[in-house]
Amino acid sequence: MVKHYDIIIVGAGMVGATLACGLAEAMENFSIAVIDANAPDLDWDSDGYDMRVSAITRASQTLFKNIGVWDSITNQRVSPYRDMFVWDAGGKGEIHFDSADMGEADLGHIIENRVIVKALRQRIAELRQIELFCPAQLESIEFNKDKTHLILKDKTKLSASLVVGADGTRSWLRQQADIAVKGWDFDQAALVTTVKTEKYHQDTAWQRFLSTGPLAFLPLTDGYSSIVWSTSPDEAKRLTGISESEFALELEQAFASKLGKIESVAGRAVFPLRLFETLHYVKPRLALVGDAAHTIHPLAGQGVNLGLADVASLITVITDALNDKKDIGDLKVLRRYERWRRADNRSMLVAMDGLKRLFGSELSAVKGLRSLGLNITDRITPLKNLIMQHAMGLDSK
Numbered sequence: 001m002v003k004h005y006d007i008i009i010v011g012a013g014m015v016g017a018t019l020a021c022g023l024a025e026a027m028e029n030f031s032i033a034v035i036d037a038n039a040p041d042l043d044w045d046s047d048g049y050d051m052r053v054s055a056i057t058r059a060s061q062t063l064f065k066n067i068g069v070w071d072s073i074t075n076q077r078v079s080p081y082r083d084m085f086v087w088d089a090g091g092k093g094e095i096h097f098d099s100a101d102m103g104e105a106d107l108g109h110i111i112e113n114r115v116i117v118k119a120l121r122q123r124i125a126e127l128r129q130i131e132l133f134c135p136a137q138l139e140s141i142e143f144n145k146d147k148t149h150l151i152l153k154d155k156t157k158l159s160a161s162l163v164v165g166a167d168g169t170r171s172w173l174r175q176q177a178d179i180a181v182k183g184w185d186f187d188q189a190a191l192v193t194t195v196k197t198e199k200y201h202q203d204t205a206w207q208r209f210l211s212t213g214p215l216a217f218l219p220l221t222d223g224y225s226s227i228v229w230s231t232s233p234d235e236a237k238r239l240t241g242i243s244e245s246e247f248a249l250e251l252e253q254a255f256a257s258k259l260g261k262i263e264s265v266a267g268r269a270v271f272p273l274r275l276f277e278t279l280h281y282v283k284p285r286l287a288l289v290g291d292a293a294h295t296i297h298p299l300a301g302q303g304v305n306l307g308l309a310d311v312a313s314l315i316t317v318i319t320d321a322l323n324d325k326k327d328i329g330d331l332k333v334l335r336r337y338e339r340w341r342r343a344d345n346r347s348m349l350v351a352m353d354g355l356k357r358l359f360g361s362e363l364s365a366v367k368g369l370r371s372l373g374l375n376i377t378d379r380i381t382p383l384k385n386l387i388m389q390h391a392m393g394l395d396s397k
């Protein structure tokens with residue numbers, strides 16, 4: 001027996017789960033299946049912090065509010081950041097973004113990924129239109145003219161008018177659909193950990209550009225900071241192998257002791273960094289969202305925010321198509337989503353690649369221009385406000 005749904009979402013990470021909740025909120029009689037290979041740990045100990053955190057923009061916050069998860073996220077734990085300070089280790093350039101300049105209370109929130117996932121999973125359980133298969137392994141997929149068929153490893157058969165791939169950077173669905181990716185050779189990895197610093201972080205997201213890559217200190221509660229240290233894969237490996245005290249000292253030096261001594265270090269983990277975009281976001285009866293469609297460097301904290309912007313656009317495209325009595329899996333309908341999101345995502349991808357190269361250069365002429373650029377931008381208020389608006393996701397509202 002084949003069970004049919006309006007839509008099947010593969011991947012219930014932050015992006016796929018938000019899409020499921022958003023579609024269920026928008027359409028009362030819409031049937032949604034969500035499949036994820038891995039069951040997340042929802043019963044964690046809140047004494048420590050998740051090593052993975054995300055800087056969530058105001059635009060993403062609005063989406064979370066609309067689908068009814070924002071209160072549940074804030075009731076767990078969030079850290080608003082009111083300032084952002086970026087400076088160049090190889091020159092004299094620096095730039096400071098202050099939420100007060102925008103008349104806003106904050107620039108966004110640093111939130112542990114597990115907090116977001118837990119709130120989304122709880123919301124999924126409340127929405128009767130959603131059926132969750134998790135943990136569930138996919139065995140095969142077949143794209144037909146009228147519907148897409150999926151078979152799980154336990155032989156459960158499902159079909160849908162549209163299948164959405166939200167299964168992350170190594171997307172199985174993208175590979176099955178034979179959609180190629182165009183990427184840049186990045187040769188970078190991110191070391192992540194949580195530290196306590198001697199001086200308070202002042203609710204500021206700090207980022208120092210080193211020639212090896214950016215080093216970010218993101219503010220958490222109780223004076224803790226989440227670290228994202230982008231560097232070469234070999235260096236990241238070395239940094240995870242040294243003792244806690246040696247690491248604390250190297251980290252403090254790399255950060256020019258901006259927040260004083262590093263008083264404690266939690267576990268360290270390394271994530272390979274990728275930068276690519278798929279050549280197509282859609283095919284007949286298939287759409288890709290989030291990291292499955294585009295994966296960027298974490299230096300601007302925009303990866304999941306771009307994925308959530310994909311979600312908002314796809315929900316609009318699907319609801320408009322249904323209102324016009326159109327087939328939601330039709331390529332013409334889906335192309336509207338692709339056109340909408342590709343330009344925004346590509347400009348962010350190119351900007352991230354450019355920044356990485358600009359700050360990676362040791363040429364003195366480039367260093368001079370870099371400092372000049374940062375300092376001039378810092379002094380031109382309208383330009384700074386424009387950058388801040390974009391970083392907060394407020395320009396796409």
Ligand SMILES: Cc1cc2nc3c(=O)[nH]c(=O)nc-3n(C[C@H](O)[C@H](O)[C@H](O)COP(=O)(O)OP(=O)(O)OC[C@H]3O[C@@H](n4cnc5c(N)ncnc54)[C@H](O)[C@@H]3O)c2cc1C
Pocket residue numbers: 010011012013014015016035036037038053054055056136137138166167168169171172173190192228271289290291292298300301302303304305306307
């Ligand atoms: C170090 C680091 C720091 C970052 N910091 C930020 C930040 O501050 N702000 C920001 O916006 N972004 C940040 N990002 C990027 C952000 O983490 C990603 O963009 C985001 O996690 C992508 O979400 P997603 O739901 O698309 O994919 P994922 O989070 O990868 O979720 C994919 C889901 O699909 C499931 N899955 C995978 N394969 C299958 C399969 N075959 N079948 C079924 N299910 C499957 C997985 O179990 C998972 O639940 C950072 C990334 C890194 C590496």
